[in-house]
Amino acid sequence: MAATRACLVALVVALTFVFLEGLAAAATANPEGRAQRRREVRSLLRRLNKPPLATIQSVDGDIIDCVHISKQPAFDHPLLKNHTIQMQPAYNPGGMYDKSNIAPHRIAQTWHQNGKCPENTIPIRRTKYEDLLRASSTRRYGKKRPESIANLNSVNEPVTPNISTGHQHAIAYAQVDNYHGTKATFNLWKPTIGRDNDFSLTQLWITGGSYRGNDLNTIEAGWQVYPDLYKDRNTRLFVYWTRDAYHQTTGCYNLQCPGFIQTNNQIALGGSISPTSTYGGAQYDIDILVWKDKVGGNWWLQVGGYYVGYWPSFIFSYLQNSASSVQWGGEVYSPDVGQTSTHMGSGHFPNEGFRQASYIRNIQVVDTSNSLIPPSDVGLIARHNNSYNVQSGIYGSDWGIYIYYGGPGKNINSP
Numbered sequence: 001m002a003a004t005r006a007c008l009v010a011l012v013v014a015l016t017f018v019f020l021e022g023l024a025a026a027a028t029a030n031p032e033g034r035a036q037r038r039r040e041v042r043s044l045l046r047r048l049n050k051p052p053l054a055t056i057q058s059v060d061g062d063i064i065d066c067v068h069i070s071k072q073p074a075f076d077h078p079l080l081k082n083h084t085i086q087m088q089p090a091y092n093p094g095g096m097y098d099k100s101n102i103a104p105h106r107i108a109q110t111w112h113q114n115g116k117c118p119e120n121t122i123p124i125r126r127t128k129y130e131d132l133l134r135a136s137s138t139r140r141y142g143k144k145r146p147e148s149i150a151n152l153n154s155v156n157e158p159v160t161p162n163i164s165t166g167h168q169h170a171i172a173y174a175q176v177d178n179y180h181g182t183k184a185t186f187n188l189w190k191p192t193i194g195r196d197n198d199f200s201l202t203q204l205w206i207t208g209g210s211y212r213g214n215d216l217n218t219i220e221a222g223w224q225v226y227p228d229l230y231k232d233r234n235t236r237l238f239v240y241w242t243r244d245a246y247h248q249t250t251g252c253y254n255l256q257c258p259g260f261i262q263t264n265n266q267i268a269l270g271g272s273i274s275p276t277s278t279y280g281g282a283q284y285d286i287d288i289l290v291w292k293d294k295v296g297g298n299w300w301l302q303v304g305g306y307y308v309g310y311w312p313s314f315i316f317s318y319l320q321n322s323a324s325s326v327q328w329g330g331e332v333y334s335p336d337v338g339q340t341s342t343h344m345g346s347g348h349f350p351n352e353g354f355r356q357a358s359y360i361r362n363i364q365v366v367d368t369s370n371s372l373i374p375p376s377d378v379g380l381i382a383r384h385n386n387s388y389n390v391q392s393g394i395y396g397s398d399w400g401i402y403i404y405y406g407g408p409g410k411n412i413n414s415p
């Protein structure tokens with residue numbers, strides 16, 4: 001059993017290496033290099049885009065391929081062929097904060113307007129040739145940068161906006177051993193993005209290991225606006241994982257590398273979600289729950305009441321057992337720290353409150369007995385609070401523990 005696991009981990013690493021090596025020549029400028037790059041892009045596309053049983057053209061420009069569940073990217077390699085797909089989790093977390101009397105909001109994705117994927121298929125957002133050519137670095141296509149997590153170890157360090165880094169967070173976090181998941185309800189917005197390679201996201205992070213040790217494990221889920229990745233400014237559902245602190249060899253967005261196993265035929269990872277909230281008007285939100293199933297140990301993802309799929313625990317090191325930190329909040333990437341017009345959340349500061357500021361409410365964690373409980377000792381981080389800020393609160397029994405977070409970006413105290 002242990003040998004098989006080690007083998008599988010090695011496989012995932014090896015596969016990713018092949019993929020990265022294949023793209024390493026991408027930056028070459030000479031004609032031979034360009035031809036080589038085109039060949040590599042085509043070969044990567046063949047790997048990412050599986051032959052569909054049906055195809056749905058979405059009004060937002062996406063092409064959704066309905067791929068047989070056993071042909072999804074996770075099963076590319078013979079070593080994973082023996083994996084028996086778990087179609088349902090064995091145990092759902094329960095507990096006093098689980099409002100099972102309230103029906104979850106079913107989320108609507110734009111492509112649903114034009115069709116459905118048949119049973120036993122999963123919807124996969126097709127990666128297009130131009131997506132790979134557009135990527136500023138095809139080598140890291142579909143991957144986050146290493147700074148993509150707030151550094152909890154330096155909470156008390158002085159605030160020094162680091163122009164070369166450009167990642168800005170406004171988050172809440174809880175650090176305790178032995179978390180088995182988290183659930184929260186995320187307000188949906190469509191923040192303004194200043195430049196095509198900026199992004200703005202709202203998500204949860206479940207982590208183990210350490211950033212400094214290069215062995216940080218994360219499971220992430222939320223929504224993002226990221227023109228460089230999706231070619232538009234729509235709000236899109238995403239997941240992410242890494243086992244090596246976002247370095248070269250593991251992890252990716254959505255289904256862009258072997259890792260996440262999808263079981264659901266209605267949710268497309270990377271697909272756009274609508275409607276989003278309006279300032280002073282209608283508010284929309286989605287529930288996201290990630291928890292470690294007591295049987296099998298897989299980390300399941302539930303979005304808007306749908307079981308979407310799971311991360312097998314063997315793709316991780318620390319997260320094979322449990323998480324040591326959970327975070328919730330927003331992140332903006334922009335090289336122009338303090339000067340960017342990229343918004344986080346609604347683009348308004350937390351003190352504006354409901355309908356104006358973006359919220360994450362009913363923040364809960366899953367404990368070792370599989371119960372949803374409010375986290376104790378929630379900390380807050382907003383290093384650039386002139387641009388983006390975060391506030392927490394406890395509001396009666398309806399909202400439980402919640403945060404307001406976000407802001408307009410551009411430092412209003414600068415000329």
Ligand SMILES: *[C@@H]1O[C@H](CO)[C@@H](O)[C@H](O)[C@H]1NC(C)=O
Pocket residue numbers: 004078079080082
């Ligand atoms: C898959 O199952 C077959 C048949 O039982 C076996 O021969 C093969 O070694 C297995 N492969 C892996 C990677 O476990």
Ligand SMILES: *[C@@H]1O[C@H](CO)[C@@H](O)[C@H](O)[C@H]1NC(C)=O
Pocket residue numbers: 160161162163164165
């Ligand atoms: C900014 O980030 C770079 C790269 O990570 C690092 O070398 C530099 O020391 C940082 N500067 C400050 C002021 O933190």
Ligand SMILES: *[C@@H]1O[C@H](CO)[C@@H](O)[C@H](O)[C@H]1NC(C)=O
Pocket residue numbers: 385386389
């Ligand atoms: C911003 O952060 C500074 C330094 O931690 C703090 O003194 C200040 O009160 C914060 N401002 C707001 C509006 O939260």
